[in-house]
Amino acid sequence: MEDHGTHAFPEGMREQLAKTEDFDVIADVFHQLGDPKRVRIFWILCHCEECVLNLSELMDMSSPAVSHHLRSLRTSGLLISRREGKEVYYRAADTPQSRLLHQMIEMVMQIACPEEEQQ
């Protein structure tokens, strides 16, 4: 017989659910990738390091618009940047999360990774 008074959820589920900030991080990552232009920028930067001007040209977008997306992606931890003189270069963060999203984008699009084709 059903007994709703003592229903046992999988062990640890309540504890994990209570850590709402963990889920906030995940929701933010998918929010970042919920914008087609940001997905494209992120995907480019999974393969090469670029500055705002080169990205603007490749994306056919204004520099301020590209900068806006770069800031957003960097704040979420998906990108890292380094300054060289007056120029700032961006690339995908070297994290398991970032590599997984790189793979996921290519699996969803069913395209080959440009890096793998080169090898």
Ligand SMILES: [Zn+2]
């Ligand atoms: Zn790739």
